[in-house]
Amino acid sequence: MAQPSLKLVPQPSPQQITEDEIKAIAVRDRNRAFDLLVRKYRDRIYYHAMYITKDSQEAFDVAQDVFVRGYHESRMFDEGFKMKAWLFRVCTNRCYNIVRDKHRRGGILDRLGKANDALREHHRAIDSVLEKELSREMAAALSHLTPEHRSILILRYYDDLSYQEIADTLQIKLGTVMSRLSRAKARLAEQLRPKEDTE
């Protein structure tokens, strides 16, 4: 009798796992599904928060908040629930609240104390990288736009979300995504014009 052959099947990385697969896992193991959800999106959510807040620690804080809320979101693994759009929406809203409230300091991270000392170096390193990036012409022009235009440009060109995902994230119609993105690009081009003219 032939022995069953043992095949090594490579495990897909969390980034490759689809939302539907995560939902299927959640049926029997919600924690495993949540773990995969965090691994799939945490970097992108953190970067998104970085693009808006331009502060590594704030961004880290926001990304954590987003997933804590995700953990308590009962609909998260429901059929038809758009996890990615939800995460980006919550992250965007939280970031703009922080940007609006410039005086907000001393988040939960600070109160956690000791554990964060080790992270401060990382935060400083990331901030210095972003600082160099922000001094570029394009990033400077972007910062002069309205939050509405800036966020849709970031979602499309930095976060690489599809038009439909942007519509789901911002809870607007697909047509509105197209027109808002068009106007945002036009404003950004105008911001870049004076410098182009002088060259």
Place this chain on the structure above:
Amino acid sequence: MNCWRIENLVAPFLDGELPDAEAGAMADHLEHCAECTSKVEFIAAMPDLVAPDLADVAAPLMESFDDCLKERILLSDSLVTGSSVSEHAAESAAWGVPAPTSAPPRRALASTWLAVAALGLLIALAGWSYLTQQRIDSLEQSLAERDQLIRRLEQQVVAGRFDPRALPETAGSVPVFLPSSAPSPQTLPAGAFVPVSYGMASIDSPRIIR
């Protein structure tokens, strides 16, 4: 397609996200409208928006992300109210976080326990008073029967007709008070009736001196 519409579709047109029919209509318009063509070309000439590359520098920070998140979830669990205790406890435990030691909806639990305790106390009181009444009734009845029996026995003793073997069957279950000056068994003649003990005793097993 008019110029206003072109302005609103320039981004999906350049991103290749426009349905074929609309993209064709837009191309047709641009062929005939110099103003729109220059606007679209101006936007198309803009350098690409490229995200700052944070992957390498953020990698060490991301390693601590999960641990921090677990702490935050644990912290939030103790603040969350109105959600299932057991659900959060199970989730926390499975996500490597010790289950919260304090149950979140403590107030609700406390009032429930108070109500249960009050009800229990009421039932206990009712039961106790009922049992006490039953006991009093049964004692009163026993006393009445004892008095009756004693009178009958006295009459038998006085008349010299006392015979322990003629004691009624029912007397066996009747508690009897006997005087503390009852004679000791040693002084009694053989065959004399002696109760088991003094005080409130049952005479269901009278000893016969042989």
